[in-house]
Amino acid sequence: KYGFNNRVLRINLSTGEIKKEELDQKLIDEFIGGRGFTSKIMYDELPVNTKPLDPENLFVMAMGPFNGLFFPATGKTHFGFKSPASGGYGDSNMGGHFGVAFKYAGYDLLIMTGKAKKPSYLYIEDEKVEIRPADKYWGMGALTVEKKFKEDLGEEFQIAAIGPAGEKLSSFACISHDFGRQAGRTGVGAVLGSKNIKAITIKGTGSIPVYDPEAMLKKGKYVYEEVKKKPGFKGWTPQGTAGITDWCNEVGACPTRNFQTSYFENYKNINGQAILDHLKITDKGCYACPTPCGKYGYAKTKSGSAYVEGPEYESIALLGSNCGIGDIAEVGYLNYICDEWGVDTISAGVAVSWAIECYEKGILTKEDIGRDVKFDDLDSIIYLLDLIGKRKGIGDLLAEGVKVASEKIGKGSEKFAIHVKGVEWTGYESRNAPGMMLGYMTADIGAHHGRCWVLGNDVAGSADAGSVHDLITGGAKADKLPKARRKGVSGMVIDSQHLRPAFDLLGTCRLQYMELGFEVDYYEDFYYTITGKKIKWEDVIKVSEKVWNLNRCFNIREIEGYGRNYDYPPARFYEEPIPDGPNEGHYITFEEIESMLDEYYKARGWDKNGLPTKEKLIELGLEDVAEAMYATSGGE
Numbered sequence: 187k188y189g190f191n192n193r194v195l196r197i198n199l200s201t202g203e204i205k206k207e208e209l210d211q212k213l214i215d216e217f218i219g220g221r222g223f224t225s226k227i228m229y230d231e232l233p234v235n236t237k238p239l240d241p242e243n244l245f246v247m248a249m250g251p252f253n254g255l256f257f258p259a260t261g262k263t264h265f266g267f268k269s270p271a272s273g274g275y276g277d278s279n280m281g282g283h284f285g286v287a288f289k290y291a292g293y294d295l296l297i298m299t300g301k302a303k304k305p306s307y308l309y310i311e312d313e314k315v316e317i318r319p320a321d322k323y324w325g326m327g328a329l330t331v332e333k334k335f336k337e338d339l340g341e342e343f344q345i346a347a348i349g350p351a352g353e354k355l356s357s358f359a360c361i362s363h364d365f366g367r368q369a370g371r372t373g374v375g376a377v378l379g380s381k382n383i384k385a386i387t388i389k390g391t392g393s394i395p396v397y398d399p400e401a402m403l404k405k406g407k408y409v410y411e412e413v414k415k416k417p418g419f420k421g422w423t424p425q426g427t428a429g430i431t432d433w434c435n436e437v438g439a440c441p442t443r444n445f446q447t448s449y450f451e452n453y454k455n456i457n458g459q460a461i462l463d464h465l466k467i468t469d470k471g472c473y474a475c476p477t478p479c480g481k482y483g484y485a486k487t488k489s490g491s492a493y494v495e496g497p498e499y500e501s502i503a504l505l506g507s508n509c510g511i512g513d514i515a516e517v518g519y520l521n522y523i524c525d526e527w528g529v530d531t532i533s534a535g536v537a538v539s540w541a542i543e544c545y546e547k548g549i550l551t552k553e554d555i556g557r558d559v560k561f562d563d564l565d566s567i568i569y570l571l572d573l574i575g576k577r578k579g580i581g582d583l584l585a586e587g588v589k590v591a592s593e594k595i596g597k598g599s600e601k602f603a604i605h606v607k608g609v610e611w612t613g614y615e616s617r618n619a620p621g622m623m624l625g626y627m628t629a630d631i632g633a634h635h636g637r638c639w640v641l642g643n644d645v646a647g648s649a650d651a652g653s654v655h656d657l658i659t660g661g662a663k664a665d666k667l668p669k670a671r672r673k674g675v676s677g678m679v680i681d682s683q684h685l686r687p688a689f690d691l692l693g694t695c696r697l698q699y700m701e702l703g704f705e706v707d708y709y710e711d712f713y714y715t716i717t718g719k720k721i722k723w724e725d726v727i728k729v730s731e732k733v734w735n736l737n738r739c740f741n742i743r744e745i746e747g748y749g750r751n752y753d754y755p756p757a758r759f760y761e762e763p764i765p766d767g768p769n770e771g772h773y774i775t776f777e778e779i780e781s782m783l784d785e786y787y788k789a790r791g792w793d794k795n796g797l798p799t800k801e802k803l804i805e806l807g808l809e810d811v812a813e814a815m816y817a818t819s820g821g822e
């Protein structure tokens with residue numbers, strides 16, 4: 187079992203029991219690591235019908251075989267749990283150094299259940315594992331508390347903490363680490379908060395068993411040397427994800443004022459260059475990353491100032507254009523506010539913009555909100571974010587996410603509550619990007635670009651659009667874009683849904699493959715040097731497909747009536763043509779959405795309601811899942 191420490195840390199917070207167990211070889215063979223582990227454990231071990239904020243929900247943290255070893259960007263940490271946002275399978279990952287410390291402490295997997303009797307934090311220092319009181323840290327902002335833990339425990343400790351939003355169980359509360367790296371999506375921070383856990387603190391001083399250390403160093407050195415020769419290297423690092431802002435706007439995909447349109451007139455003031463000109467102090471990277479895409483800087487605004495990491499593209503899109511904010515310092519400051527409250531910038535941006543649109547349309551009144559609010563106004567956005575963080579007034583409802591909020595408020599507000607499965611849509615307006623829309627609609631965890639990104643393919647009208655960097659530099663710059671194809675997009679969507687999460691199995695960042703053009707044999711060869719086992723890239727993709735199907739089955743088991751009706755986008759996208767910009771007039775009709783779903787389910791080997799067929803599950807080696815699903819549902 188090389189590449190792993192072969193140890194599972196199992197903690198019951200209700201009883202205080204802490205156990206160290208052996209990692210099951212079968213789990214490694216069948217699920218590789220990271221997201222594969224979280225999916226399998228959630229399916230096998232979560233008591234059926236547990237509610238997300240019940241003590242019985244699991245909080246799983248899983249490492250991959252590459253984590254902490256001599257290969258570019260092996261600092262990703264993966265979390266799995268039942269999501270308070272969707273009620274189904276939830277997961278989220280983050281960069282930084284946290285999971286690496288966990289592996290160096292001698293563990294691969296943390297499975298935590300129960301609820302601590304009072305506010306606590308988890309202390310891990312190699313063999314020493316303790317549940318310690320956290321009364322003095324409770325209530326602190328996520329960035330503030332990380333600093334406090336480092337002062338108290340020592341700089342060498344890696345900290346993953348929640349902010350007040352996690353303590354107050356907001357459905358889009360995040361986990362924060364390294365002063366700006368977040369596991370943001372699907373409410374992971376609320377799950378930790380529901381367990382009365384403020385933070386996990388780790389110091390690891392050990393090493394990881396490797397099959398052939400000499401070959402590993404040779405291969406790793408080779409790959410590091412290749413990095414600078416890659417065509418995307420020079421383009422990617424200086425601006426990171428923010429470098430895509432101009433292109434997204436030029437192709438009419440920039441969500442603007444609650445996705446009412448897809449072109450933001452002030453985009454030049456919030457793009458990657460604006461970060462370099464007005465915010466950035468230094469680049470910042472995750473563990474072992476040769477292409478540090480994080481930008482650490484200082485945001486000075488009329489309403490406050492702060493040091494902040496970012497904003498990266500998603501925060502620019504959802505806190506910037508989607509709130510009408512056209513000033514990079516203001517976007518940076520809003521990013522800081524979200525980080526300190528401990529909320530996902532994406533969902534927070536969507537929730538705030540939904541509330542403002544409700545106010546503009548008279549659905550929410552001044553009395554409901556407590557004051558006038560408007561787009562394009564920093565103080566309005568700060569006001570609403572603070573209410574969300576404190577769960578005060580309308581913020582208490584907004585903290586539940588736009589699905590719950592719009593269902594409660596009604597009056598047509600559901601139409602422009604921009605989410606799928608209760609998870610808010612990320613930074614790509616897709617009314618003229620059918621593949622991208624289908625990817626959002628069918629993603630296992632809800633509307634998340636980390637599961638599928640085919641916007642470039644939609645724009646290029648090709649299944650092979652190249653990297654984002656190629657698109658930016660080659661860029662489509664038409665004034666008006668033609669209607670993108672609706673048919674034949676499911677293949678590229680499924681390919682992307684298997685490819686992007688594949689890196690979550692290994693414990694690496696995907697961006698070196700996506701943006702720099704890493705070869706698959708880098709991964710195959712390195713895997714062999716660390717584990718002594720041969721693996722083909724097709725095998726990794728097959729496991730990724732298995733995990734995708736397993737998560738679908740988890741949702742079917744846990745959510746009554748789950749199926750096709752959970753895969754539709756918000757009505758705005760099939761009822762309202764885009765009013766202006768390069769995609770003016772475009773939208774995707776409901777009939778086209780139905781036909782895309784039919785095509786997608788067929789290509790996946792699912793039935794018309796989106797349920798994996800028995801044959802498909804057996805083909806993927808999920809016989810036990812097939813048996814459980816078809817024994818209770820009575821056949822296909």
Ligand code: SF4
Binds near residue numbers: 261282476477696
């Ligand atoms: Fe982290 Fe960015 Fe490097 Fe990926 S490319 S490992 S997100 S710094």
